[in-house]
Amino acid sequence: MASTDDTTHRTTDDETEGSPDPGSALKTARRQLRRAADHLDIDPNVLERLKHPKKVHEVTVPVERDDGTVEVFTGYRAQHDSVRGPYKGGLRYHPAVSRDESVGLAMWMTWKCAVMDLPFGGAKGGVAVNPKELSSDEKQRLTRRFTQEIRSVIGPKQDIPAPDMGTDPQTMAWLMDAYSMQEGETIPGVVTGKPPVVGGSKGREKAPGRSVAIATKLACGYYDRDLSETTVAVQGYGSVGANAARLLDRWGATIVSISDVNGAMYDPAGIDTASVPSHDEEPEAVTTYADDVISNEELLTLDVDVLVPAALGNVITRANVDSVAADLIIEGANGPTTFAADSALEERDIAVIPDILANAGGVTVSYFEWLQDINRRAWSLERVNQELEAEMNSAWDAIQAEYDRRDVTWRDAAYIVALSRIAEGHEARGLWP
Ligand code: GLU
Secondary structure (H helix, E strand, O other): OEEEOOOOOOOOHHHOOOOOOOOOHHHHHHHHHHHHHOOOOOOHHHHHHHOOOOEEEEEEEEEEOOOOOEEEEEEEEEEEEOOOOOEEEEEEEEOOOOHHHHHHHHHHHHHHHHHOOOOOEEEEEEEEOOHHHOOHHHHHHHHHHHHHHHHHHOEOOOEEEEEOOOOOHHHHHHHHHHHHHHHOOOOHHHOOOOOHHHOOOOOOOOHHHHHHHHHHHHHHHHOOOOHHHOEEEEEOOOHHHHHHHHHHHHOOOEEEEEEEOOEEEEOOOOOOHHHOOOOOOOOOOHHHHOOOEEOHHHHHOOOOOEEEEOOOOOOEOOOOHHHOOOOEEEOOOOOOEOHHHHHHHHHOOOEEEOHHHHOOHHHHHHHHHHHHHHHOOOOOHHHHHHHHHHHHHHHHHHHHHHHHHOOOOHHHHHHHHHHHHHHHHHHHHOOOO
Protein backbone atom coordinates (compact mmCIF):
# COMPACT_ATOMS: atom_id res chain seq x y z
CA MET A 1 0.00 0.00 0.00
CA ALA A 2 1.34 3.41 -0.92
CA SER A 3 0.82 5.99 1.73
CA THR A 4 1.61 9.65 1.27
CA ASP A 5 2.09 12.06 4.09
CA ASP A 6 2.45 15.41 2.41
CA THR A 7 2.52 17.72 5.39
CA THR A 8 5.78 19.18 4.14
CA HIS A 9 4.36 20.49 0.89
CA ARG A 10 3.26 24.10 0.98
CA THR A 11 0.24 25.18 -0.97
CA THR A 12 1.22 26.80 -4.24
CA ASP A 13 -0.16 29.43 -6.54
CA ASP A 14 -2.26 26.96 -8.47
CA GLU A 15 -5.03 27.84 -6.03
CA THR A 16 -5.48 31.25 -7.59
CA GLU A 17 -8.67 31.97 -9.44
CA GLY A 18 -8.43 31.47 -13.17
CA SER A 19 -5.96 28.59 -13.03
CA PRO A 20 -6.68 25.53 -15.16
CA ASP A 21 -9.26 23.13 -13.75
CA PRO A 22 -10.61 25.63 -11.25
CA GLY A 23 -13.45 23.33 -10.31
CA SER A 24 -11.52 20.45 -8.82
CA ALA A 25 -12.72 19.54 -5.35
CA LEU A 26 -9.32 20.04 -3.75
CA LYS A 27 -8.76 23.49 -5.21
CA THR A 28 -12.27 24.60 -4.30
CA ALA A 29 -11.91 23.19 -0.78
CA ARG A 30 -8.58 24.99 -0.25
CA ARG A 31 -9.87 28.31 -1.55
CA GLN A 32 -12.93 28.05 0.69
CA LEU A 33 -10.69 27.28 3.66
CA ARG A 34 -8.42 30.24 3.00
CA ARG A 35 -11.38 32.57 2.54
CA ALA A 36 -13.05 31.46 5.79
CA ALA A 37 -9.77 31.64 7.71
CA ASP A 38 -9.52 35.35 6.81
CA HIS A 39 -12.47 35.94 9.11
CA LEU A 40 -10.91 34.14 12.05
CA ASP A 41 -7.97 34.68 14.31
CA ILE A 42 -6.70 31.19 13.60
CA ASP A 43 -3.15 30.01 14.35
CA PRO A 44 -1.40 30.05 10.91
CA ASN A 45 0.35 26.78 11.76
CA VAL A 46 -2.98 25.06 12.36
CA LEU A 47 -4.28 26.55 9.12
CA GLU A 48 -1.28 25.32 7.16
CA ARG A 49 -1.81 21.84 8.60
CA LEU A 50 -5.48 21.84 7.58
CA LYS A 51 -4.66 22.55 3.94
CA HIS A 52 -3.15 19.07 3.70
CA PRO A 53 -4.44 15.58 4.36
CA LYS A 54 -2.90 13.53 7.14
CA LYS A 55 -2.52 10.57 4.82
CA VAL A 56 -3.64 9.38 1.42
CA HIS A 57 -3.69 5.64 0.82
CA GLU A 58 -3.55 4.50 -2.78
CA VAL A 59 -4.12 0.85 -3.63
CA THR A 60 -4.56 -1.34 -6.68
CA VAL A 61 -7.61 -3.58 -6.74
CA PRO A 62 -7.46 -6.59 -9.06
CA VAL A 63 -10.90 -7.93 -9.90
CA GLU A 64 -11.85 -11.05 -11.84
CA ARG A 65 -14.49 -10.09 -14.42
CA ASP A 66 -17.33 -12.49 -15.14
CA ASP A 67 -15.57 -13.58 -18.35
CA GLY A 68 -12.51 -14.74 -16.37
CA THR A 69 -10.20 -11.83 -17.28
CA VAL A 70 -8.61 -9.78 -14.51
CA GLU A 71 -8.88 -5.99 -14.48
CA VAL A 72 -6.90 -3.80 -12.10
CA PHE A 73 -8.55 -0.67 -10.66
CA THR A 74 -7.08 2.09 -8.50
CA GLY A 75 -8.57 2.87 -5.10
CA TYR A 76 -7.97 5.66 -2.59
CA ARG A 77 -8.68 6.52 1.01
CA ALA A 78 -7.79 10.08 1.94
CA GLN A 79 -7.72 10.87 5.66
CA HIS A 80 -7.71 14.59 6.27
CA ASP A 81 -7.95 15.42 9.97
CA SER A 82 -8.86 13.47 13.11
CA VAL A 83 -8.40 15.98 15.92
CA ARG A 84 -12.05 15.60 16.99
CA GLY A 85 -12.38 11.82 16.53
CA PRO A 86 -11.98 8.95 14.06
CA TYR A 87 -11.98 9.70 10.33
CA LYS A 88 -15.42 9.52 8.73
CA GLY A 89 -16.67 9.76 5.16
CA GLY A 90 -17.99 7.98 2.11
CA LEU A 91 -16.57 5.68 -0.53
CA ARG A 92 -17.50 6.40 -4.12
CA TYR A 93 -17.32 4.23 -7.21
CA HIS A 94 -17.03 6.64 -10.12
CA PRO A 95 -14.68 7.06 -13.10
CA ALA A 96 -13.59 10.52 -11.85
CA VAL A 97 -12.33 9.26 -8.46
CA SER A 98 -8.75 10.47 -7.99
CA ARG A 99 -6.29 11.34 -5.29
CA ASP A 100 -7.07 15.07 -5.42
CA GLU A 101 -10.81 14.57 -5.53
CA SER A 102 -10.61 12.26 -2.49
CA VAL A 103 -8.54 14.82 -0.57
CA GLY A 104 -10.90 17.71 -1.38
CA LEU A 105 -13.94 15.65 -0.40
CA ALA A 106 -12.16 14.47 2.79
CA MET A 107 -11.58 18.12 3.75
CA TRP A 108 -15.30 18.82 3.30
CA MET A 109 -16.05 15.85 5.59
CA THR A 110 -13.83 17.37 8.29
CA TRP A 111 -15.80 20.63 8.17
CA LYS A 112 -19.14 18.81 7.85
CA CYS A 113 -18.56 16.71 10.98
CA ALA A 114 -17.35 19.78 12.90
CA VAL A 115 -20.28 21.94 11.81
CA MET A 116 -22.63 19.24 13.09
CA ASP A 117 -20.48 18.91 16.25
CA LEU A 118 -19.98 15.17 15.65
CA PRO A 119 -16.95 13.49 17.27
CA PHE A 120 -15.41 12.61 13.90
CA GLY A 121 -12.76 13.88 11.53
CA GLY A 122 -12.89 13.78 7.74
CA ALA A 123 -12.04 11.12 5.15
CA LYS A 124 -13.16 10.11 1.68
CA GLY A 125 -12.16 7.59 -0.91
CA GLY A 126 -13.31 5.17 -3.50
CA VAL A 127 -12.38 3.36 -6.66
CA ALA A 128 -11.94 4.84 -10.14
CA VAL A 129 -14.46 2.64 -11.92
CA ASN A 130 -17.77 3.00 -13.72
CA PRO A 131 -20.12 0.95 -11.50
CA LYS A 132 -22.69 0.76 -14.31
CA GLU A 133 -20.24 -1.47 -16.19
CA LEU A 134 -19.96 -3.97 -13.31
CA SER A 135 -22.28 -6.90 -12.66
CA SER A 136 -23.42 -7.36 -9.06
CA ASP A 137 -20.92 -10.21 -8.61
CA GLU A 138 -18.09 -8.06 -9.98
CA LYS A 139 -19.07 -5.20 -7.69
CA GLN A 140 -19.03 -7.59 -4.74
CA ARG A 141 -15.55 -8.90 -5.64
CA LEU A 142 -14.29 -5.32 -6.12
CA THR A 143 -15.67 -4.27 -2.73
CA ARG A 144 -14.24 -7.25 -0.86
CA ARG A 145 -10.78 -6.83 -2.39
CA PHE A 146 -10.77 -3.04 -1.88
CA THR A 147 -11.78 -3.59 1.76
CA GLN A 148 -8.88 -5.99 2.19
CA GLU A 149 -6.45 -3.47 0.67
CA ILE A 150 -7.51 -0.69 3.06
CA ARG A 151 -8.26 -2.97 6.03
CA SER A 152 -5.31 -1.84 8.13
CA VAL A 153 -6.31 1.82 7.96
CA ILE A 154 -10.07 1.54 8.64
CA GLY A 155 -11.93 0.37 11.74
CA PRO A 156 -14.65 1.53 14.13
CA LYS A 157 -12.17 3.59 16.15
CA GLN A 158 -9.94 4.57 13.25
CA ASP A 159 -11.82 5.40 10.02
CA ILE A 160 -15.43 4.55 9.27
CA PRO A 161 -16.52 4.52 5.59
CA ALA A 162 -20.09 5.04 4.36
CA PRO A 163 -22.00 5.15 1.06
CA ASP A 164 -21.43 7.88 -1.52
CA MET A 165 -21.85 8.12 -5.32
CA GLY A 166 -22.04 4.65 -6.90
CA THR A 167 -22.16 2.75 -3.59
CA ASP A 168 -25.15 1.74 -1.48
CA PRO A 169 -26.21 -0.23 1.63
CA GLN A 170 -25.40 -3.53 -0.09
CA THR A 171 -21.85 -2.32 -0.80
CA MET A 172 -21.49 -1.42 2.88
CA ALA A 173 -22.78 -4.87 3.93
CA TRP A 174 -20.09 -6.54 1.76
CA LEU A 175 -17.46 -4.22 3.26
CA MET A 176 -18.57 -5.07 6.79
CA ASP A 177 -18.53 -8.79 5.97
CA ALA A 178 -15.08 -8.72 4.36
CA TYR A 179 -13.65 -6.75 7.30
CA SER A 180 -15.36 -8.91 9.91
CA MET A 181 -14.29 -12.21 8.30
CA GLN A 182 -10.66 -11.12 8.42
CA GLU A 183 -10.88 -9.79 11.99
CA GLY A 184 -12.57 -13.01 13.19
CA GLU A 185 -15.58 -11.27 14.75
CA THR A 186 -18.62 -9.33 13.54
CA ILE A 187 -17.77 -5.63 13.68
CA PRO A 188 -20.78 -3.60 12.47
CA GLY A 189 -19.24 -0.27 13.57
CA VAL A 190 -16.53 -0.41 10.85
CA VAL A 191 -18.95 1.07 8.33
CA THR A 192 -22.23 3.00 8.32
CA GLY A 193 -25.07 3.08 5.84
CA LYS A 194 -25.53 -0.70 6.12
CA PRO A 195 -28.91 -2.39 5.77
CA PRO A 196 -30.68 -2.27 9.18
CA VAL A 197 -30.70 -6.09 9.38
CA VAL A 198 -26.91 -6.06 9.92
CA GLY A 199 -26.67 -3.05 12.22
CA GLY A 200 -27.65 -0.21 9.90
CA SER A 201 -29.78 2.62 11.22
CA LYS A 202 -33.37 3.18 10.35
CA GLY A 203 -33.67 6.44 8.43
CA ARG A 204 -30.03 6.48 7.25
CA GLU A 205 -30.76 6.14 3.54
CA LYS A 206 -33.24 9.01 3.54
CA ALA A 207 -31.22 11.18 5.92
CA PRO A 208 -29.22 13.31 3.41
CA GLY A 209 -32.44 14.21 1.57
CA ARG A 210 -34.20 14.84 4.89
CA SER A 211 -31.49 17.26 6.00
CA VAL A 212 -31.68 19.08 2.65
CA ALA A 213 -35.42 19.51 3.23
CA ILE A 214 -34.87 20.67 6.82
CA ALA A 215 -32.19 23.15 5.67
CA THR A 216 -34.62 24.48 3.02
CA LYS A 217 -37.33 24.89 5.64
CA LEU A 218 -34.96 26.71 8.03
CA ALA A 219 -33.63 28.99 5.27
CA CYS A 220 -37.14 29.80 4.04
CA GLY A 221 -38.10 30.56 7.65
CA TYR A 222 -35.13 32.91 7.99
CA TYR A 223 -36.18 34.82 4.87
CA ASP A 224 -39.89 34.84 5.90
CA ARG A 225 -40.86 32.68 3.00
CA ASP A 226 -43.81 30.34 3.48
CA LEU A 227 -43.10 26.85 2.08
CA SER A 228 -46.63 26.78 0.66
CA GLU A 229 -45.69 29.75 -1.55
CA THR A 230 -42.28 28.40 -2.56
CA THR A 231 -41.34 26.86 -5.90
CA VAL A 232 -38.44 24.41 -6.00
CA ALA A 233 -36.32 22.79 -8.73
CA VAL A 234 -34.28 19.73 -7.76
CA GLN A 235 -31.41 18.43 -9.90
CA GLY A 236 -30.93 14.71 -9.29
CA TYR A 237 -33.56 12.19 -8.22
CA GLY A 238 -31.39 9.76 -6.30
CA SER A 239 -31.36 9.25 -2.56
CA VAL A 240 -30.64 12.94 -1.85
CA GLY A 241 -32.78 14.66 -4.49
CA ALA A 242 -35.82 12.38 -4.41
CA ASN A 243 -36.08 12.32 -0.63
CA ALA A 244 -35.62 16.09 -0.38
CA ALA A 245 -38.19 16.74 -3.13
CA ARG A 246 -40.76 14.38 -1.61
CA LEU A 247 -40.43 15.83 1.89
CA LEU A 248 -40.66 19.41 0.64
CA ASP A 249 -43.65 18.41 -1.47
CA ARG A 250 -45.25 16.91 1.63
CA TRP A 251 -44.49 20.07 3.63
CA GLY A 252 -46.36 22.20 1.08
CA ALA A 253 -43.72 23.42 -1.39
CA THR A 254 -44.38 23.27 -5.14
CA ILE A 255 -41.79 21.10 -6.88
CA VAL A 256 -41.73 22.37 -10.46
CA SER A 257 -38.78 20.40 -11.80
CA ILE A 258 -36.85 17.21 -11.01
CA SER A 259 -34.21 15.47 -13.10
CA ASP A 260 -31.89 12.56 -13.67
CA VAL A 261 -29.02 11.99 -16.07
CA ASN A 262 -31.38 11.91 -19.09
CA GLY A 263 -32.97 15.32 -18.47
CA ALA A 264 -35.55 17.10 -16.36
CA MET A 265 -39.31 16.90 -15.93
CA TYR A 266 -40.88 20.37 -15.79
CA ASP A 267 -44.38 21.25 -14.62
CA PRO A 268 -45.01 24.80 -13.35
CA ALA A 269 -48.24 23.58 -11.69
CA GLY A 270 -46.24 21.22 -9.46
CA ILE A 271 -45.09 17.62 -9.75
CA ASP A 272 -46.59 14.82 -7.65
CA THR A 273 -43.17 13.61 -6.50
CA ALA A 274 -44.50 10.38 -4.96
CA SER A 275 -45.68 9.22 -8.39
CA VAL A 276 -42.23 9.52 -10.01
CA PRO A 277 -39.85 6.68 -9.08
CA SER A 278 -36.52 7.68 -7.54
CA HIS A 279 -33.26 6.38 -9.00
CA ASP A 280 -33.28 3.54 -6.44
CA GLU A 281 -36.85 2.55 -7.35
CA GLU A 282 -36.41 2.68 -11.14
CA PRO A 283 -33.06 3.95 -12.40
CA GLU A 284 -32.96 6.88 -14.83
CA ALA A 285 -36.72 6.91 -15.44
CA VAL A 286 -37.69 10.52 -14.61
CA THR A 287 -38.10 11.73 -18.20
CA THR A 288 -40.23 8.73 -19.15
CA TYR A 289 -42.86 10.02 -16.70
CA ALA A 290 -42.70 13.61 -18.04
CA ASP A 291 -44.96 15.50 -20.45
CA ASP A 292 -42.52 18.40 -20.68
CA VAL A 293 -38.80 17.57 -20.75
CA ILE A 294 -36.08 20.21 -20.38
CA SER A 295 -32.31 19.77 -20.05
CA ASN A 296 -30.42 19.64 -16.78
CA GLU A 297 -28.74 22.90 -17.79
CA GLU A 298 -32.16 24.56 -18.23
CA LEU A 299 -33.29 23.27 -14.83
CA LEU A 300 -30.42 25.20 -13.23
CA THR A 301 -31.64 28.45 -14.78
CA LEU A 302 -35.36 28.15 -13.97
CA ASP A 303 -36.96 31.16 -12.32
CA VAL A 304 -37.81 29.37 -9.07
CA ASP A 305 -37.55 30.42 -5.43
CA VAL A 306 -35.28 27.53 -4.44
CA LEU A 307 -32.77 25.55 -6.49
CA VAL A 308 -31.45 22.28 -5.07
CA PRO A 309 -28.48 20.86 -7.00
CA ALA A 310 -28.45 17.29 -5.66
CA ALA A 311 -26.59 15.30 -8.32
CA LEU A 312 -22.98 16.03 -9.25
CA GLY A 313 -20.28 18.43 -8.11
CA ASN A 314 -19.27 21.56 -10.11
CA VAL A 315 -22.61 22.09 -11.89
CA ILE A 316 -22.98 25.80 -11.08
CA THR A 317 -19.94 27.34 -12.72
CA ARG A 318 -18.54 30.62 -13.98
CA ALA A 319 -20.08 29.74 -17.38
CA ASN A 320 -23.72 29.37 -16.26
CA VAL A 321 -23.94 31.29 -12.98
CA ASP A 322 -25.25 34.48 -14.58
CA SER A 323 -28.29 32.55 -15.82
CA VAL A 324 -29.17 31.16 -12.38
CA ALA A 325 -32.46 32.83 -11.45
CA ALA A 326 -33.32 31.23 -8.07
CA ASP A 327 -33.30 33.34 -4.88
CA LEU A 328 -31.94 30.58 -2.72
CA ILE A 329 -29.66 27.61 -3.44
CA ILE A 330 -29.56 24.61 -1.12
CA GLU A 331 -26.57 22.39 -1.90
CA GLY A 332 -27.67 18.74 -1.85
CA ALA A 333 -24.62 17.39 -3.68
CA ASN A 334 -21.10 17.79 -2.37
CA GLY A 335 -19.44 20.79 -4.03
CA PRO A 336 -22.05 21.68 -6.69
CA THR A 337 -20.93 25.34 -6.82
CA THR A 338 -17.44 26.26 -8.02
CA PHE A 339 -15.51 28.94 -6.16
CA ALA A 340 -15.91 31.44 -9.02
CA ALA A 341 -19.66 30.81 -9.23
CA ASP A 342 -19.95 31.24 -5.46
CA SER A 343 -18.44 34.74 -5.68
CA ALA A 344 -20.79 35.66 -8.51
CA LEU A 345 -23.80 34.46 -6.49
CA GLU A 346 -22.61 36.48 -3.50
CA GLU A 347 -22.44 39.64 -5.63
CA ARG A 348 -26.01 39.02 -6.76
CA ASP A 349 -27.19 38.41 -3.17
CA ILE A 350 -28.31 34.88 -3.93
CA ALA A 351 -28.05 32.95 -0.67
CA VAL A 352 -26.30 29.56 -0.84
CA ILE A 353 -26.85 27.15 2.04
CA PRO A 354 -23.69 25.04 1.84
CA ASP A 355 -23.39 21.29 1.41
CA ILE A 356 -21.56 20.89 4.72
CA LEU A 357 -24.81 21.78 6.47
CA ALA A 358 -27.51 20.93 3.93
CA ASN A 359 -26.59 17.31 3.20
CA ALA A 360 -25.06 16.61 6.62
CA GLY A 361 -28.02 14.44 7.58
CA GLY A 362 -26.17 11.50 6.03
CA VAL A 363 -23.16 11.65 8.28
CA THR A 364 -25.27 12.68 11.27
CA VAL A 365 -27.39 9.54 11.04
CA SER A 366 -24.15 7.64 10.34
CA TYR A 367 -23.05 8.86 13.77
CA PHE A 368 -26.33 7.61 15.24
CA GLU A 369 -25.71 4.26 13.47
CA TRP A 370 -22.20 4.03 14.91
CA LEU A 371 -23.59 4.70 18.41
CA GLN A 372 -26.25 2.00 17.89
CA ASP A 373 -23.57 -0.47 16.72
CA ILE A 374 -21.34 0.20 19.71
CA ASN A 375 -24.24 -0.08 22.14
CA ARG A 376 -25.82 -3.03 20.28
CA ARG A 377 -29.18 -1.30 20.55
CA ALA A 378 -31.31 -0.08 17.64
CA TRP A 379 -33.20 3.23 17.72
CA SER A 380 -36.72 3.72 16.37
CA LEU A 381 -37.20 5.71 13.17
CA GLU A 382 -39.03 8.38 15.19
CA ARG A 383 -36.01 8.81 17.47
CA VAL A 384 -33.59 8.99 14.53
CA ASN A 385 -35.66 11.65 12.77
CA GLN A 386 -36.24 13.64 15.97
CA GLU A 387 -32.55 13.64 16.89
CA LEU A 388 -31.58 14.54 13.32
CA GLU A 389 -33.92 17.53 13.40
CA ALA A 390 -32.49 18.61 16.75
CA GLU A 391 -28.89 18.38 15.44
CA MET A 392 -29.83 20.33 12.29
CA ASN A 393 -31.51 23.02 14.37
CA SER A 394 -28.53 23.50 16.65
CA ALA A 395 -26.06 23.56 13.72
CA TRP A 396 -28.32 26.11 12.00
CA ASP A 397 -28.45 28.28 15.16
CA ALA A 398 -24.65 28.30 15.42
CA ILE A 399 -24.27 29.23 11.73
CA GLN A 400 -27.02 31.83 11.83
CA ALA A 401 -25.36 33.51 14.82
CA GLU A 402 -22.16 33.97 12.77
CA TYR A 403 -24.12 35.03 9.68
CA ASP A 404 -26.00 37.71 11.63
CA ARG A 405 -22.88 38.89 13.48
CA ARG A 406 -20.55 39.28 10.47
CA ASP A 407 -20.80 40.42 6.87
CA VAL A 408 -20.28 36.92 5.40
CA THR A 409 -22.00 34.32 3.24
CA TRP A 410 -23.78 31.30 4.71
CA ARG A 411 -20.85 29.18 3.53
CA ASP A 412 -18.36 31.41 5.32
CA ALA A 413 -20.53 31.30 8.45
CA ALA A 414 -20.59 27.47 8.36
CA TYR A 415 -16.82 27.33 7.83
CA ILE A 416 -16.28 29.77 10.71
CA VAL A 417 -18.27 27.49 13.04
CA ALA A 418 -16.42 24.38 11.83
CA LEU A 419 -12.94 25.89 11.73
CA SER A 420 -13.24 27.43 15.18
CA ARG A 421 -14.09 24.03 16.66
CA ILE A 422 -11.28 22.27 14.79
CA ALA A 423 -8.69 24.94 15.57
CA GLU A 424 -9.66 24.85 19.25
CA GLY A 425 -9.19 21.08 19.17
CA HIS A 426 -5.72 21.42 17.66
CA GLU A 427 -4.73 24.10 20.13
CA ALA A 428 -5.96 21.98 23.07
CA ARG A 429 -4.18 18.84 21.90
CA GLY A 430 -0.97 20.56 20.72
CA LEU A 431 1.58 19.18 18.30
CA TRP A 432 3.25 15.78 18.73
CA PRO A 433 6.03 15.40 19.91
N1 GLU B 1 -21.06 10.28 1.78
C1 GLU B 1 -21.85 11.05 2.68
C2 GLU B 1 -21.38 12.49 2.71
O1 GLU B 1 -20.77 12.97 1.79
C3 GLU B 1 -21.96 10.42 4.06
C4 GLU B 1 -20.69 10.20 4.79
C5 GLU B 1 -20.88 9.37 6.06
O2 GLU B 1 -21.99 9.05 6.42
O3 GLU B 1 -19.85 9.08 6.67
O4 GLU B 1 -21.67 13.22 3.62
